[in-house]
Structures are given as structure tokens and as C-alpha cells.
Amino acid sequence: xxxxxxxxxxxxxxxxxxxxxxxxxxxxxxxxxxxxxxxxxxxxxxxxxxxxxxxxxxxxxxxxxx
Amino acid sequence: xxxxxxxxxxxxxxxxxxxxxxxxxxxxxxxxxxxxxxxxxxxxxxxxxxxxxxxxxxxxxxxxxxxxxxxxxxxxxxxxxxxxxxxxxxxxxxxxxxxxxxxxxxxxxxxxxxxxxxxxxxxxxxxxxxxxxxxxxxxxxxxxxxxxxxxxxxxxxxxxxxxxxxxxxxxxxxxxxxxxxxxxxxxxxxxxxxxxxxxxxxxxxxxxxxxxxxxxxxxxxxxxxxxxxxxxxxxxxxxxxxxxxxxxxxxxxxxxxxxxxxxxx
Numbered sequence: 001x002x003x004x005x006x007x008x009x010x011x012x013x014x015x016x017x018x019x020x021x022x023x024x025x026x027x028x029x030x031x032x033x034x035x036x037x038x039x040x041x042x043x044x045x046x047x048x049x050x051x052x053x054x055x056x057x058x059x060x061x062x063x064x065x066x
Numbered sequence: 067x068x069x070x071x072x073x074x075x076x077x078x079x080x081x082x083x084x085x086x087x088x089x090x091x092x093x094x095x096x097x098x099x100x101x102x103x104x105x106x107x108x109x110x111x112x113x114x115x116x117x118x119x120x121x122x123x124x125x126x127x128x129x130x131x132x133x134x135x136x137x138x139x140x141x142x143x144x145x146x147x148x149x150x151x152x153x154x155x156x157x158x159x160x161x162x163x164x165x166x167x168x169x170x171x172x173x174x175x176x177x178x179x180x181x182x183x184x185x186x187x188x189x190x191x192x193x194x195x196x197x198x199x200x201x202x203x204x205x206x207x208x209x210x211x212x213x214x215x216x217x218x219x220x221x222x223x224x225x226x227x228x229x230x231x232x233x234x235x236x237x238x239x240x241x242x243x244x245x246x247x248x249x250x251x252x253x254x255x256x257x258x259x260x261x262x263x264x265x266x267x268x269x270x271x272x273x274x275x276x277x278x279x280x281x282x283x284x285x286x287x288x289x290x291x292x293x294x295x296x297x298x299x300x301x302x303x304x305x306x307x308x309x310x311x312x313x314x315x316x317x318x319x320x321x322x323x324x325x326x327x328x329x330x331x
Contacts, residue, residue, distance in 0.1 A: 005121065006118040006119070006121060007118070025121055025122075027119065030119075030129065031129060031131050031164060032119055032164070033116075033160040033161070033163035033164035034163070035156065035159075035160060038156060040159050040160065040162075040163050042163060043163070058118065058160070059118065059119045059121070060116050060117060060118055060119060060160050060164070061116070061117065061119045061129060061130075061131075061164070062114045062115070062116060062129065062130045062131050062141075062143070062164060063114065063115050063116075063117045063130055064090070064091035064092040064093070064094060064100060064114060064115065064130055065090060065091060065092040065113060065114050065115025065144055065146050065281075066089075066090025066091070066092045066093070066113055066115075066144070066146070066232075066279075066280070066281025066282065066285075
């Protein structure tokens with residue numbers, strides 16, 4: 001199954017939940033925020049949120065800025 | 067001797083801050099320098115940006131929020147790099163999720179890459195949406211007093227006109243319009259953008275600004291940590307000078323030493 005992850009095509013070979021994706025990316029426990037098809041998915045719902053073909057996922061974090 | 071005036075803390079959307087200097091975290095060499103400069107500035111409010119996470123990056127790499135901790139500082143996520151109201155609103159919602167519900171944001175919607183001048187049409191639209199969605203919006207805007215008032219009417223908790231272009235270090239290019247904004251504002255007015263050196267910050271405070279937000283003036287100084295300390299003092303000096311109320315300007319001289327009693331009258 002393929003999704004758009006941070007603007008790039010991304011192949012999912014695992015159980016397609018957001019929590020599993022975050023783990024697979026090595027971002028478990030990191031301070032990130034996630035948007036699925038332009039809607040925020042709260043951290044508490046990552047485990048229950050299933051991904052579907054073509055979903056657009058954005059994962060963001062804090063960087064230096066003014 | 068007349069009584070010393072007790073200053074009140076900077077209050078934005080019910081939050082009270084000890085320091086009237088707000089600082090950004092961009093353009094530093096590394097996180098160590100960021101942390102040292104922010105600490106030396108004495109700032110309580112620290113700005114940062116929200117960006118896509120680099121995937122495949124070492125997951126153990128340090129994160130800005132490990133260095134600038136939400137426990138120690140009031141974090142102010144910005145919408146820098148957004149050119150539409152829609153993108154700015156999305157970015158604020160991501161930031162609120164990132165910070166576990168913290169709803170104070172710095173809204174900036176830019177017009178073009180060359181000037182980074184605010185697009186006030188998009189800024190007004192984004193402000194309205196964000197306020198209705200429960201955000202406390204500190205808004206970067208042009209130094210147009212009518213726009214500043216419109217942003218205040220839409221519920222922004224602080225209005226932050228530019229002194230000059232972002233990152234230019236040109237100081238306060240139009241003090242007259244800034245004064246017009248200050249005269250009519252009922253929310254705190256902070257200068258955001260354009261500060262180049264300590265005297266620029268002091269001037270903004272002497273004019274009655276509630277605070278100043280800066281990034282490049284500190285980060286791009288040859289010695290950022292030393293400049294951060296200079297800015298802290300400039301903000302305090304400018305604030306005290308504002309409260310003390312400066313002497314009137316006059317065109318003629320007025321001797322400070324008495325004429326009476328001179329040895330050769």
C-alpha cells in the first residue's frame with residue numbers, strides 16, 4: 001500500500017496504523033505532530049488510526065526559527 | 067524625591083512574562099549556541115518554526131525542544147514560511163498538537179520571498195479562523211495602523227508590526243506609523259522584525275512598545291551570546307526610560323551648572 005508521506009511516495013509493508021508508521025520511522029517517543037489528509041490526529045489516537053491507500057500524512061517537528 | 071514607578075509585567079492573553087524581550091531560535095550555529103544566547107537574553111517567550119521531519123534522519127539526533135524546554139520557556143510556534151491563511155492555520159494546529167494543547171501562536175503570513183512582507187489580507191483571514199478555533203494569536207503585521215486595529219478587532223492578543231524587513235537589521239524605519247499604532251492599541255504592541263542592534267530595541271521600548279521580538283540581531287551578531295545580554299539591557303533601559311518619561315526637547319541650551327557664584331561673573 002502506498003501513501004504520501006511528507007510529500008513523497010512511501011510504501012507501507014506493515015500493519016497500516018499511524019502508530020506503527022511512527023515506530024517504523026524510528027520516531028517513537030519523539031516530539032512530533034501528525035496530520036492525516038490535512039486533519040490533525042492527536043497522539044492519543046495514533047494507535048487506532050488506520051491508513052488507507054493514497055492517504056497524505058505529514059509528520060512535523062520543532063526547528064529553530066524566529 | 068519622587069516615587070519610583072513600579073512596572074507591571076508584560077501580560078499577553080492573561081499570561082504574565084517577566085521579560086519584555088522575546089527571542090527566536092533560527093540562524094544559530096548549533097543548539098549549544100541557541101541555548102546560551104536564549105539564556106543570556108533573559109527571555110521568557112521563545113519562538114520556533116514547524117517543519118516536516120526529515121525521515122531517515124538519526125532518530126537520536128537532538129531536537130530543539132530538548133534544548134529549549136517547554137517547562138522552562140513559554141514556547142511561541144510561528145507560521146514562518148506560510149503564504150496563505152490555510153497553510154498558517156494548518157501550521158498552528160500542528161504546533162498545538164506538538165505542544166500538547168498549548169494555544170499561544172505567532173501568526174505570520176508572508177507576501178513574497180523577496181521582502182517577506184506580511185500579506186495582510188491572508189493574515190486577517192487566518193487571524194479570524196485561529197481566534198475562533200481557540201488560539202491566542204500574536205500577529206506579525208505591517209506598520210499600518212488601520213490593519214493593526216482590524217487585527218485587534220478580530221481578537222488577536224498582541225499586534226506585532228515590523229520595524230523594517232525581517233532579517234534586515236534596519237531598525238525602526240517608520241517610527242511615526244509605529245507611534246500611531248501605539249496611540250490607538252488596546253492590546254500589547256511589540257516590534258517584531260528589523261531590529262539590528264541594542265539602540266533599535268531601546269528606541270522601540272522608549273516609544274512605549276510592550277516588548278520586542280527578535281532573532282537575527284542576536285543570532286547574526288559576531289558574538290551572539292554577548293549581543294543577547296546587550297539586548298536584555300537595552301529592553302530594560304528602554305522600558306525604564308519610557309516609564310520615567312523623557313525630558314522635553316528644546317531648541318535652546320539650558321545650563322546644568324548654575325550661573326550664580328561664578329568666580330568671574
